[in-house]
Amino acid sequence: MNCPTRDPDPAGPLGHNQSPSRFDNDLVTNSSMKKSAVPSSRGRENSAGPSSGGSTDDEDYDSIERRRNSIPLKRTSQSSLRSHDSDLGGDDDNNSIGDDDRMPFFGGHSQLRNDSLLKSQSWKQRIDDWYAASRRVLAKYVQFIGPGIMVSVAYMDPGNYSTAVSAGAMYKYHMLFVILLSNLLAVFLQSLCLKLGSVTGLDLAQNCRKHLPRWMCITVYILAEIAIIATDLAEVVGTAISLNILFGVPLSVGVALTVIDVLLVLMAYRPNGPMRIVRYFEYMVSALVFVVVICFAIELSKIGISDVGEVFKGFLPSKELVESQGLYLSCGILGATVMPHSLYLGSGLVQPRLREYDTKHGYYDPADAEQDSDEEPSYRPSIHAINYAMSYSMAELIISLFTVAIFVNSAILIVAGATLSDSPDEATDADLFSIYEMLKSILGPAAGTVFALALLFSGQSAGIVCTLAGQMVSEGFLRWSFRPYIRRLITRALAIAPCFAVSMFVGRKGLADVLNASQVVLSILLPVVSAPLLYFTCSKDIMKVPLIAESHQFSSVASDHSNSGYSQLSHSDFDEEFDRDDDAPQYKDMSNGLFTNILAVVTFTFVSGLNIFLIISMALGADVHL
Known part of the structure; x- marks a missing residue:
């Protein structure tokens, strides 16, 4: 028993x-x-x-x-x-087991059920918390979408089309490694631009005027203007070619029409105006970029790549990269990808969101903008605005460059390599016209039309951001404040003059050579423009942020802080904590760390060395593809 x-x-x-x-x-x-x-x-x-x-x-x-x-x-x-x-038995009191007697027996099973229930509730709570946190992060990230996409436009303009088509036609997929390397360098330099603009509240041109000697400032300004003109020249040529392909507009007329292509749009852009207008402008440019991405996704689906492994192998280094012609094209791809004007643009697009945060929380009074001196703007982001915005701005920038710029540039080269590399005659004289004709003959008229549309939208979006960068350069270096359309007329007039002459007397081949040469000029100018950026971000005096922010009003910001990850402690209480402690540091050092400084020096040395080699080769009479 x-x-x-x-x-x-x-x-x-x-x-x-x-x-x-x-x-x-x-x-x-x-x-x-x-x-x-x-x-x-x-x-x-x-x-x-x-x-x-x-x-x-x-x-x-x-x-x-x-x-x-x-x-x-x-x-x-x-x-x-x-x-x-x-x-x-159930009737015998001596043998029956009562409720009290059964308690210990059932208690163990009840405890196991309770533990399982608590464990399931714990996992459910974790999933719910993770889902809620993900929604908050995503909702906040959406507010920062825009500047990174606008910066990525600079890495997929018609100049990129020209160099990528030439590289794909001559070396098929081997130059994909250069595109990947160029985009990695672009991400690194743009992250420094974002940090410089966030910490100082000034773009790269304004920092040059504030911290560099006058003679050096003028020198950098002249070279920056040359870079802007070379960039605008590429947009002019690309837009003129796309208009000629789509609508049969003569090249010379298409060049002239580029003067008025975005004037109405630029008149609506107000970088210091309401944030709503800035976001609408960013969304419009993002829509143009989205159309370009869709066009190249269609092209990739139509060409039918026979060996996908060969494409991925192109992202690895190869011997073709060290040939003289390969080095020239590598330099052109580098100049077309890491464009000098994009550094000024990237450092000047981050301030509106910082200013919006500080204005909302009482750390900046918009009335102070009317009292700006000729020497320096009055706005400088608070430590709270930097902590709130920098990480999300950095994430948006990196995601945009890796998903948009790398995809479009790689797609251009893959399409050119798949259609032109097997035809030696076409590969030698490859340009935007030849790839259009090849796509039209192999895949049908629709494929050629899609390529021309991508070229047109790239030229339009790139022309917009190039004008904004030129505005930042002129206002930052010289404090000349022009309306964007006036700035557009000046830069386009300087860019149109050589293009108009070439299109009239040389024609299609001359425009292609001008387009490729402009990208090499940009690559040569890149070290000069990037050197001040590396110097500023390494300086502890420039990259320091006051820990005690001056408050223009006393308002409760607990709800905003809770939504963005801050504690319920108000800014004024936070500042008072530092006031009570005399030994507390008054500034936070946000300059580059040791690893970043080493990487900056390596980047500058690599780009400079590549350009010096190119200049020497051309001076010695090397046969380079122009």
Whole structure:
């Protein structure tokens, strides 16, 4: 016969209970659960107190521990348990098992069910918390979408088309490694631009005017203007070619039409105006970029790449990269990807969101903008705005460059390599016209039209951001404040003059050569423009942020802080904490770390060395593709 389910002697020897409980019988009763001091009937026999040798709390604890560490009995089959229950009978009080007696038996199973329930609730709570946190992060990230996409436009303008088509036609997919490397350099330099603009509140041109000697500032300004004109020249040529392909507009007329292509749009852009207008402008440029991405996705789906492994192998270094012609094209791709004007653009697009945050929380008064001196703008982001915006701005920039710029540039080269590399005659004189004609003959007129549309939208979006960059250069270096359309007329007039002459007297081949040469000029100018950026971000004096922000008003910002990850402590309380501690640091150093400085030096040395080699090769009469 099986042993009873209860241990008759809690203090006695163990091993006769089929289902030992975690708790002693005296501890798991209605009275004990209600924290009653009245012992049970069995407890009275052993609870006379310490003086009479009764059980104490230590003994109860020992009983529990002994049960916890006891060895389980051999398991009994369910059939024998059922037969044993039937033998007990339900009417005999001596044999019946009451509710109180069953408590320890069912307590273990109930505890297991409770533990499982708590565990399931814990996992459900974790999933709910993760989902809620993800929604908050995504909602905040959406607010920062725009500047990174506008910067990525600079890395997929018509100049990129020209160099990528030439590289794909001559070396098929081998130059994909140069595109990947160029975009990695672009991400690194643009992250420094974003940090410089966020910490100082000034773009790269304004920092040059503030921190560089006058003669050096003028030199950098002249070279920056040359870079802007070379960039605008590429947009002029690309737009003129796309208009000629799509609508049959003569090249010279298309060049002239580029003067007025985006004037109406630029008149609506107000970088210091309401944030809503800035976002609408960013969304418009993003829509143009989206159309370009869709066009090249269609092209890739139509060309039908036979060997996908060969494409991925192109992202690895190869011997073709060190050939003289390969080095020239590599330099052109580098100049077309890491364009100098994009550094000014990237450092000047981050301020509107910082200014919006500081204005909302009382750290900047828009009325101060009317009192700006000729030397320096009055706005400088607070430490709170930087902490709020920098990480999300950085994430948006990196995601945009890696998803948009790399895809479009790689797609151009892959399409050119798949269609032109097997035709030696076409590869030698490859240009935007030839790839259009090849796509049209191989894949049909629709494929050629899609390519021309991508070229047109790239030229339009790139022309917009190039004008904005030119505005930042002229205002930052010289404090000349022009309306964007006036700035557009000046830069386009300087870019149109050579293009118009070439299109009139040389024609299609001359425009292609001008387009490729402009990208090499940009690559040569890149070290000169990037050197001040590296110097500024390495300087501890320039890249320091006051920990105590001057508040223009006292307002509660707890709700905003809770939504963005801040504690409920207000800004004024935070600043007062620093006021109380005289030994607390007054500035936070946000300059580059050791690793970033080393990487900056390596980047500058690599780009400079590549350009010096190119200049020497051209001076010695090397046969380079122009």
